[in-house]
Amino acid sequence: MIAVLPGERLLRVCLLSLFSSAAFWLVIGSIFSLIASIKFHSPEFLADHAWLTYGRVRAASTNLALYGFCIPGGLGAALWIIARVGGTNLVFAPGVLGGAVLLNVGVALGLGGILAGGQLTGFEYFEMPQYSAIFILLGYMLAGASAVLTLHSRSNRELAVPQWYLMAAIFWFPWIYSTAILLLLVYPVRGVAQSVVAWWYAANLQFVWITLAGLAAVFYLLPRTLGRELNSRHIALFGFWMLVLFGSWTGVPRSAPVPAWMPSMSIVATVMTSLLYISVLLAVWYTIRGTSHTDAGSERGVKKEPSVPSDGSADIPVRHVGAASQLGAQSRGCGTRSEAPLPTCLGAARFAKFAVAAFLLAGLISILPVIIGRGEWVTFTWLGPARWQFAIYGFFAIAVFACIYCSLSEFAGQGDELPRLANVQFWLASSGTLLIGLPLAGAGIIQALKLRNPDIAFVDVSKATLHFLRLSTVGDLLIVAANVILLFSIISCIARSRSASARAVIADSTAEVLR
């Protein structure tokens, strides 16, 4: 059991505030996504009210997933990983708390604006109106500042792979988001330049940022749950370069009515990202298989401490010396706590493996059609939403879930029910992802092939996809259930840790009195 230090308590409060708001918005967002999914095969469902029309419900679901869940959830996972790998306490914790408040205010305002006012910006995945976008940007920058300062105060100066990914992610979002706010909302550019900026922003958020943060979680969790080093660090760093170099150039679709070099550049970049997928596959495969042709510890010239029982031994000296320096002194190789294997009963490795599989599947969906026929034939089909489901939920969200469960077990102990909840949640979330992603991909391929043939009436093209869409509604239902379980786990953890910390406070104060 990790000792509850003052710094540890601060980290707990900060992370739980981020994670609980992320889970809350995820539940709301998935309910909207369920409504949107039902509307496809029953268009008259809830159609009598402007605020529940398909366009607004769909915008609400995607934007809640991105700004309600991915941003705070990703920030929380990033803070947790940075603190653990760096073996340090959270720095500038008020920034995180204030950031969480601002993010929640921004998302709530944006949701209201989209649903009630119809104040969608008109750019997909960037629909939060200007007044709420400002809150989101400020909230992110506050929490991000804390992440940067925490990273800076790390006791082990050498950066591990997850820290590379996270550092890039932290700086990436403010740049793209402020560009999009300025050039699309405040001083809108003219004509199709708007669409290009919007595509650029969407690709950088949904592909680059999401992948940076999600892969950091995977590259942190997998070695730690398996009790091994990441194998190999070089492959993972190669993937990092491929992602930031080529991922940021994707986004402009083949069909775009813009000068031809833009879609061509995007297509080349999309094909080049296959190097990223291959390197991730190799790194994860070698790590799971555990063959160590390079020992990451010795490679960095650091002698690994033989079997320091980090749990028990960390407890005693920490009381006397500062937490950070002690943890740093204990193992210079990489932070102590990153060495300590996570409890396997939570299945964090399983979460991480599924996340990687979904990531690769999303990559396959985006690259294969480009290689076969330049991607023209699948634009405007359901393959896009299928890819979104795999990338955002199957990959990113499930990787963040694993971080959430592991941090919960560190904060409040596992108890009896946490492993059970994590288990049920994993199966619901993963089967839900597959039940949405695979039917949508099937619908997309059928739609693409039928749209190619002008003799097939358009109404028949849509009819051919209906069965797949019905199936995906079942998946949406499972995902709502999975998200509710996540929210319940976090809330019950907060309840347990509050009673535990109350007991600890009482024990501390009585100890003072008794001595």
Add this chain to the structure above:
Amino acid sequence: VNYGPMVFLAAFFAMASSWFAFVLKPQLQTGQMVPTNTVPAGLSYPAARPGLAQQGLQVYRENGCYYCHSKQVMQESTVFEVILIEAGTNPPALQSAIAHLAPKLAESGKALEDLPKPILASVRKDRADRAVRLLTASGAEAIPWVRPTGPDIARGWGKRRSVAEDFLFDDPVMLGSQRVGPDLANVGVRQPDINWHLRHFYAPTVVVPGSVMPPYSYLFEKRRVGLRPSPNALAGGADLGVGPGFEVVPKPEALALAAYMISLRADAPLFSAPYSVPGTLPPPETIAETNAPSANGGAPTNAPSQ
């Protein structure tokens, strides 16, 4: 080694390169775009949408219509036809030229009947140019005929591909990413009837059987018929499921949206997306000796819509 600054620089470099390529450069290239001219009529294109249609664009945005409808016509390629307009005064030379170009047509012996007549179809530009030179050399008058191809164009969703100019005056530009519903780039050409659009918004499945579009009944007011029926009420209320004694009157939003639909016409032939418009070529019988307007109105019909 402390790699922190290096990671920062790496991310900064990558970010900056993509920012220059996909934010700055597009803005420099297309952000200062000005209206262009149609080819060959030379009229200014595009014209701004009428005020009501501009309000309709905002209704389109507010209801997230762009989630289900794209506004991008794709074009696979461009093929050419060669059309013989006038036989000229040297039929034997022309016959031999046609025999060289299209032996089958020449054998049928009807090559010079019913002019104008396509001599070659679906050829590439170089071959069409050669054929036109050959026919012109024999004293005939022939022109190449530009025809964009692709599934979208075969579906009648547009005459040519969409280009940047089509969206010059739109704010925001909503190009769409999915085709749950049909492409709307030229819906005003396909369906110029405002009443059709209003009825379609109110009850899509009645107007288009099998449609998956949700009804937008909240853009309408269903009310009891007053002393006299409203002049704006939708026609054919009984089909739309409106009971007797009631009428459905479109709200201003519905009228604006319908006006926007009709204003969606991106079919002007441009230099960057050319195609030949029927009507630029006067029918042979109307090549009159007088200056009087010809039977079909005479005016070239490649004037820009709107």
